[in-house]
Amino acid sequence: MINKVFGYIDSNIERFVDELRVLCKQPSVSAQKLGLKETARMVRDMMEGVGLEARLIPVKDGPPIVYSELKSKSSRKTLLFYNHYDVQPPEPLEEWRHPPFEAVVEDGKIIARGASDNKGNIVSRLKVIEAFLKTTGDVPCNIKFVVEGEEEIGSPHFHHFIGEHKDLLGADAAVWEFGGLDEKDRPTITLGLKGMLYVELIARGAKIDIHSSEAAIIESPIWRLTWALSTLKDQNENILVKGWYDDVREFTPRELEAIDKMPFEEEIVKGEYGISKFLQSLTGFELKKTLLGRPTCNIAGVVSGYTGVGAKTVLPSQAKAKIDFRLVPDQDPEKLISKLKEHLKMRGFGDIEVKILSFIKAGRTPITAEIVKVAEEAAREVFKKDVVIEVTSPGSGPIYFFTDLLKIPTICIGCNHAFSKSHAPNENLRIDVFKEGSKWITSTMHKFGGQT
Amino acid sequence: MINKVFGYIDSNIERFVDELRVLCKQPSVSAQKLGLKETARMVRDMMEGVGLEARLIPVKDGPPIVYSELKSKSSRKTLLFYNHYDVQPPEPLEEWRHPPFEAVVEDGKIIARGASDNKGNIVSRLKVIEAFLKTTGDVPCNIKFVVEGEEEIGSPHFHHFIGEHKDLLGADAAVWEFGGLDEKDRPTITLGLKGMLYVELIARGAKIDIHSSEAAIIESPIWRLTWALSTLKDQNENILVKGWYDDVREFTPRELEAIDKMPFEEEIVKGEYGISKFLQSLTGFELKKTLLGRPTCNIAGVVSGYTGVGAKTVLPSQAKAKIDFRLVPDQDPEKLISKLKEHLKMRGFGDIEVKILSFIKAGRTPITAEIVKVAEEAAREVFKKDVVIEVTSPGSGPIYFFTDLLKIPTICIGCNHAFSKSHAPNENLRIDVFKEGSKWITSTMHKFGGQT
Numbered sequence: 050m051i052n053k054v055f056g057y058i059d060s061n062i063e064r065f066v067d068e069l070r071v072l073c074k075q076p077s078v079s080a081q082k083l084g085l086k087e088t089a090r091m092v093r094d095m096m097e098g099v100g101l102e103a104r105l106i107p108v109k110d111g112p113p114i115v116y117s118e119l120k121s122k123s124s125r126k127t128l129l130f131y132n133h134y135d136v137q138p139p140e141p142l143e144e145w146r147h148p149p150f151e152a153v154v155e156d157g158k159i160i161a162r163g164a165s166d167n168k169g170n171i172v173s174r175l176k177v178i179e180a181f182l183k184t185t186g187d188v189p190c191n192i193k194f195v196v197e198g199e200e201e202i203g204s205p206h207f208h209h210f211i212g213e214h215k216d217l218l219g220a221d222a223a224v225w226e227f228g229g230l231d232e233k234d235r236p237t238i239t240l241g242l243k244g245m246l247y248v249e250l251i252a253r254g255a256k257i258d259i260h261s262s263e264a265a266i267i268e269s270p271i272w273r274l275t276w277a278l279s280t281l282k283d284q285n286e287n288i289l290v291k292g293w294y295d296d297v298r299e300f301t302p303r304e305l306e307a308i309d310k311m312p313f314e315e316e317i318v319k320g321e322y323g324i325s326k327f328l329q330s331l332t333g334f335e336l337k338k339t340l341l342g343r344p345t346c347n348i349a350g351v352v353s354g355y356t357g358v359g360a361k362t363v364l365p366s367q368a369k370a371k372i373d374f375r376l377v378p379d380q381d382p383e384k385l386i387s388k389l390k391e392h393l394k395m396r397g398f399g400d401i402e403v404k405i406l407s408f409i410k411a412g413r414t415p416i417t418a419e420i421v422k423v424a425e426e427a428a429r430e431v432f433k434k435d436v437v438i439e440v441t442s443p444g445s446g447p448i449y450f451f452t453d454l455l456k457i458p459t460i461c462i463g464c465n466h467a468f469s470k471s472h473a474p475n476e477n478l479r480i481d482v483f484k485e486g487s488k489w490i491t492s493t494m495h496k497f498g499g500q501t
Numbered sequence: 502m503i504n505k506v507f508g509y510i511d512s513n514i515e516r517f518v519d520e521l522r523v524l525c526k527q528p529s530v531s532a533q534k535l536g537l538k539e540t541a542r543m544v545r546d547m548m549e550g551v552g553l554e555a556r557l558i559p560v561k562d563g564p565p566i567v568y569s570e571l572k573s574k575s576s577r578k579t580l581l582f583y584n585h586y587d588v589q590p591p592e593p594l595e596e597w598r599h600p601p602f603e604a605v606v607e608d609g610k611i612i613a614r615g616a617s618d619n620k621g622n623i624v625s626r627l628k629v630i631e632a633f634l635k636t637t638g639d640v641p642c643n644i645k646f647v648v649e650g651e652e653e654i655g656s657p658h659f660h661h662f663i664g665e666h667k668d669l670l671g672a673d674a675a676v677w678e679f680g681g682l683d684e685k686d687r688p689t690i691t692l693g694l695k696g697m698l699y700v701e702l703i704a705r706g707a708k709i710d711i712h713s714s715e716a717a718i719i720e721s722p723i724w725r726l727t728w729a730l731s732t733l734k735d736q737n738e739n740i741l742v743k744g745w746y747d748d749v750r751e752f753t754p755r756e757l758e759a760i761d762k763m764p765f766e767e768e769i770v771k772g773e774y775g776i777s778k779f780l781q782s783l784t785g786f787e788l789k790k791t792l793l794g795r796p797t798c799n800i801a802g803v804v805s806g807y808t809g810v811g812a813k814t815v816l817p818s819q820a821k822a823k824i825d826f827r828l829v830p831d832q833d834p835e836k837l838i839s840k841l842k843e844h845l846k847m848r849g850f851g852d853i854e855v856k857i858l859s860f861i862k863a864g865r866t867p868i869t870a871e872i873v874k875v876a877e878e879a880a881r882e883v884f885k886k887d888v889v890i891e892v893t894s895p896g897s898g899p900i901y902f903f904t905d906l907l908k909i910p911t912i913c914i915g916c917n918h919a920f921s922k923s924h925a926p927n928e929n930l931r932i933d934v935f936k937e938g939s940k941w942i943t944s945t946m947h948k949f950g951g952q953t
Contacts, residue, residue, distance in 0.1 A: 203812075243714070247812045256775030261825050262695070262895040264799035266779045266792045271800045272734065279731035282724065284849075323708030327718045340718045347716035348723045349815050354802035355823060360655075360699045360858040362825045362897075363801050371807060373713050373814045397736075406812045443714040445814075 050185060054491050057180040062484050066159065068095070069172040069483070070152035073161035077198070079135035085112035085198045088134045092171060092196055093117070099179045101194065106214065111206040112198035116217060119178065119192040124498040127191035129220035129457060132171045133200030136163035137472045144474035157480050164478040165469035167226045171196060173464045173487045174224075180491065189498030193220055200226065203407050204447045211450050222420035222497065223457045225448055229465030229486050231437055232314060236428035236489065238421060239461035241413030241441035242448045244376030246385055247349075250274060251402040252368045258354070261362040271353035271368035277398040278370060282346045286329065288374075290385075290392040293344065298379040300342055300440065303416045307438040313337050340443050345375040371406075375445060382408035412449035413441050418458035420497065427492035428462070431485060462489060502637060506943050509632040514936050518611065520547070521624040521935070525604040525613035529650070531587035537564035537650045540586045544623060544648055545569070551631045553646065558666065563658040564650035568669060571630065571644045576950040579643035581672035581909060584623045585652030588615035589924045596926035609932050616930040617921035619678045623648060625916045625939045626676070632943065641950030645672055652678065655859045656899045663902050674872035674949065675909045677900055681917030681938050683889055684766060688880035688941065690873060691913035693865030693893035694900045696828030698837055699801075701856040702726060702845075704820045710806070713814040723805040723820035729850040730822060734798045738781065740826075742837075742844040745796065750831040752794060752892065755868045759890040765789050792895050797827040823858075827897060834860035864901030865893050870910035872949065879944035880914070883937060914941060 058065075072095070077088035089105055089112060096103035096117040103117035115134065139149035139162040147153040149162040159169075174194070181188045195218065197207055211218065231237045252270035259267055282288050300308065315332065319325065327336055349372065354365030376382060390403050414421065416438065428436045442461070451459040464486025470476045510517075524547070529540035541557055541564060548555035548569040555569035567586065591601035591614040599605040601614035611621075626646070633640045647670065649659055663670065683689045704722035711719055734740050752760065767784065771777065779788055801824065806817030828834060842855050866873065868890065880888045894913070903911040916938025922928045 245814075247814070254776070259774060260896065261797070261799045261801055262827065262897070263792070264797045264825075265795040265827070265895060266783060266788055267774065267776065268780050269799065271803055275727055275730045275800065275803075276736055278727045284728055322711060322719065324706070324719065328720050331718060336718055340715070343717040345713070345716045347713045347814075347816055348721065348727065348806065349713055349813060350806035350808045350817065351723055351727075351820070352804050352808035354800065356802045356804035356821070360823065360825070361801060362697075362699070362799075364799055365802065368803070369808070371812065373716075373812070375714065375717070443717060444712065445714070 051492060051495050053184040054180045055488050057184050058176070058484060058487050058491065061176070062480070065172060065176045066154065066480055066483070069164070069169060070154070070159060070161070072168045072172060073152035073159065073163050074150055076150050077135050077163065078138050079112070079199050079202045080138050085135060089113045089115050089198055092134050095172070095175055096194065099175045100182045101178065101192070106210070108206050108210055114198070114210055115194070115196040117194045119188055121189060121191045121498060122187045124190045126498055127193060127220040128494060128497055129193040129195065129218065129223040130174050131223055131451065132174070132194065132196045132226045133167050133198065134171065134196050135198045135201050136166065136168070137201050141474060146475055158477040159480065160475055160477045162476055165465050165476050166471035167200070169465065169478040169483055170226060170463040173483060174490055177487050177490045177494065181494070189495045193218070207447060208450060211454060215455070218455055220457050222418070223451045223459040224490070225459055225461040227465055228461035228463035230467060230482055232317065232467040233312070234466070235312070235434055235437050236432045237437040237439055238424050238428065239439040239442050240416060240421065241378070241452065242411065242444060242446040243441060244380060244382060244409050244411035244449065245445040246374040246376060246382040246408040247406040248372050248389070249404040249406060250277065250370045250372065251404060252277070253366070255366050258366050259364040261364045264364045267364055269364055271365050273398065274353070274368040274370055274401065277393060277396065277401055278348065280392070280396045288344065288346045290388050292388050293385065296379045296381060297344065297377055300338070301416070304440045305338070307416055307440050308337050308341060309334050311337055311437055311439060341441050342377060344377050344380060347373050347375070349373050375443070376411050378411045378413045380411065382410060409445060409447050410449040410453065412452035412459070414452055414458045414460060416440065420458050420460055423496045424460050424462050424493045427496055428489055430492055431488045462493065503944060503947050505636040506632045507940050509636050510628070510936060510939050510943065513628070514932070517624060517628045518606070518932055518935070521616070521621060522604040522606070522611060522613070524620045524624060525611065525615050526602055528602050529587050529615065530590050531564070531651050531654045532590050537587060541565045541567050541650055544586050547624070547627055548646065551627045552634045553630065553644070558662070560658045560662055566650070566662055567646070567648040569646045571640055573641060573643045573950060574639045576642045578950055579645060579672040580946060580949055581645040581647065581670065581675040582626050583675055583903060584626070584646065584648045584678045585619050585650065586623065586648050587650045587653050588618065588620070589653050593926060598927055610929040611932065612927055612929045614928050617917050617928050618923035619652070621917070621930040621935055622678060622915040625935060626942055629939050629942045629946065633946070641947045645670070659899060660902060663906060667907070670907055672909050674870070675903045675911040676942070677911055677913040679917055680913035680915035682919060682934055684769065684919040685764070686918070687764065687886055687889050688884045689889040689891055690876050690880070691891040691894050692868060692873065693830070693904065694863065694896060694898040695893060696832060696834060696861050696863035696901065697897040698826040698828060698834040698860040699858040700824050700841070701858060702729065702822045702824065703854040703856060704729070705818070707818050710818050711816040713816045716816045719816055721816055723817050725850065726805070726820040726822055726853065729845060729848065729853055730800065732844070732848045740796065740798045742840050744840050745837065748831040748833060749796065749829055752790070753868070756892045757790070759868055759892050760789050760793060761786050763789055763889055763891060793893050794829060796829050796832060799825050799827070801825050827895070828863050830863045830865045832863065834862060861897060861899050862901040862905065864904035864911070866904055866910045866912060868892065872910050872912055875948045876912050876914050876945045879948055880941055882944055883940045914945065
């Protein structure tokens with residue numbers, strides 16, 4: 050039976066590509082509030098075309114969420130797909146080989162903003178539903194789709210939506226928006242995302258920049274910020290804010306096993322970044338464990354005073370640092386904000402403003418969840434390769450809403466490839482991965498529905 | 502006799518203003534290599550017009566120096582004037598009330614780039630010579646003028662000139678390019694300038710900016726720079742580089758006495774800067790002593806990573822800090838550069854590049870020098886006010902060439918006023934101070950020549 054569905058995908062892949070190109074040609078840049086409603090309607094229409102019951106759910110102060118569902122005649126289990134129809138801004142435009150919203154096909158790839166992140170996965174998943182319905186007249190499990198329009202700007206209204214529509218969102222497992230093949234085309238199942246606390250620290254001094262001859266007697270905000278920052282993390286990478294690590298959830302033995310087995314191409318990464326060694330000379334298992342498990346305190350930017358060419362003797366009136374803290378499961382960003390403020394106060398820097406730009410908890414699906422095993426078997430069947438289990442991405446995203454708030458085991462699988470340049474110029478989707486990734490979803494649904 | 506010279510100045514002040522305006526209308530921006538030769542020739546011609554023997558001395562890789570001299574028939578003492586004919590760039594142009602090179606007269610002021618710094622003093626001093634010659638047929642002491650064209654970019658070739666022309670530069674005393682009245686129109690004699698070591702520290706990491714999810718395992722140059730900076734100065738304003746203070750020359754009892762007597766308008770300064778207190782809550786004598794005597798370590802600028810609006814999660818590949826160290830007499834910047842590099846190496850930051858942008862030693866004239874007494878008496882005579890002796894400016898400049906290299910006692914007096922906005926838009930010269938400051942120079946020359 051599954052082979053008929055695979056065959057349908059093989060026979061119709063060119064049309065699927067064309068339909069994806071139409072969706073990519075419609076700009077939907079959430080940061081620029083561009084084309085969001087139009088794109089939401091296109092996604093709804095595509096869902097209806099496939100055979101789902103779809104509708105737009107209004108979101109206060111934001112673009113609508115596209116919601117759809119389809120009952121299976123043969124299974125009581127429900128699989129929820131989370132996707133987003135918005136894309137990153139295409140700038141800088143001059144670096145694109147082809148215009149970002151023309152969706153040119155070149156060398157077996159669709160080149161377009163959104164092709165990989167995340168319209169490819171939207172179309173792939175919908176076309177799998179179509180393939181099931183056209184070949185079998187049924188889907189192997191109940192299906193739900195939630196497609197939001199603000200993922201690329203941090204999903205500012207998504208938790209409201211979840212709060213108001215919990216009843217719609219019941220499911221036995223969920224598939225996250227991204228996923229696919231790694232640098233060596235190994236299918237990879239990612240089980241979680243780190244959380245994030247993003248703050249700006251602002252130190253203020255005199256109301257104007259002053260000639261630096263006065264530095265002997267006037268307080269310097271950039272010196273105060275420098276001293277304050279140096280109290281936040283020591284040279285051994287320990288975050289010094291009291292209680293920062295209190296709630297950190299350690300990896301389970303099964304997770305540590307998966308981390309040990311996970312490939313990590315140290316030499317390739319070092320070559321790409323032009324570095325001779327990793328932080329603290331880490332390597333092997335410890336390196337991978339640190340990448341996935343360490344809460345970080347990264348200075349993403351700092352600026353004060355004169356930053357042009359040559360010398361200017363100024364005592365700056367203000368200094369700013371942007372800091373992103375990556376969080377691991379069970380760290381609570383709201384608690385950490387209090388601890389950070391308390392730390393600064395205790396160390397004599399209570400006057401430095403702590404501006405909260407965003408925060409989100411980490412989320413992680415247990416490695417023992419049924420959906421993980423199902424997706425792993427499906428990948429082995431489709432790709433005939435060993436499967437990489439990535440216990441968590443080192444990156445961040447709102448997977449917490451699903452894993453923790455809705456308590457749905459959630460995995461990241463799909464049709465992306467490692468060099469798809471999401472968020473960068475020349476974003477692209479490999480058509481071969483689009484096809485095989487769709488089969489991975491097909492097989493995962495099939496096994497998940499209990500029809501192996 | 503002196504009253505005849507004063508009378509000549511009074512009668513001719515409008516013509517002097519016109520001649521100054523002509524000089525101001527000629528742009529001479531050293532940073533932009535604009536109009537320097539033309540201006541040098543104008544200054545030479547003005548000197549010849551007054552009655553000095555003037556010439557242009559070529560400078561390798563720089564604009565010429567204007568040199569002139571005039572022998573006195575009645576005195577063997579020589580007074581040397583140091584000036585510069587270059588000016589700061591006029592930008593930002595939109596903030597000027599009148600175009601910077603139109604030299605508009607408004608409310609008793611000449612508004613022009615260079616009006617105060619330093620063309621006003623050039624013309625003032627030359628017109629005093631004219632006044633002496635026209636009214637007495639002589640000057641009260643031998644006169645030398647050295648007018649360079651690169652002061653505003655740090656006098657990069659001036660020490661070569663001094664090395665090659667020491668024979669021309671013998672003098673019993675010198676008058677520095679700037680000087681005049683303070684915020685309350687009190688005549689002020691400044692006896693020195695701090696030195697300066699300006700460096701850029703550059704920390705480098707990966708060859709490209711990296712997604713900050715990798716911060717768990719990739720070294721961060723901005724963190725390394727932050728830690729390195731925090732080893733340079735503690736929160737009590739102590740510079741922690743070993744031996745930094747070794748050679749510091751302490752104030753003499755006479756200098757301390759002058760500092761104690763020096764007015765400093767604490768409330769006005771605090772109001773202007775919008776601060777509630779000075780660094781370390783200093784006040785009174787200690788505040789003034791610190792301002793004039795403390796070697797500083799000021800961060801003039803720092804930049805790394807994303808500095809725009811909102812959040813971006815990047816691990817920056819590079820971080821830069823600009824630091825100006827103000828130096829006091831006997832501190833040797835070349836020794837300090839070695840100490841700074843050694844410090845960074847010892848603290849584990851030997852990989853951070855130390856780029857030297859400029860350095861100059863401090864210079865200070867003994868408060869007991871004859872020229873100080875002479876100028877003080879002259880000021881009291883002209884302004885009928887108490888005179889402020891400023892043992893040193895808290896600012897920096899190459900006065901060291903004169904005080905230490907040529908061993909000429911050098912004072913800063915002239916026709917500037919405290920709100921002249923040198924280096925800023927709407928630079929201006931008060932015509933009343935132009936006139937009275939010229940009389941101050943007149944009386945100083947007169948007394949210095951021994952004809953009191």
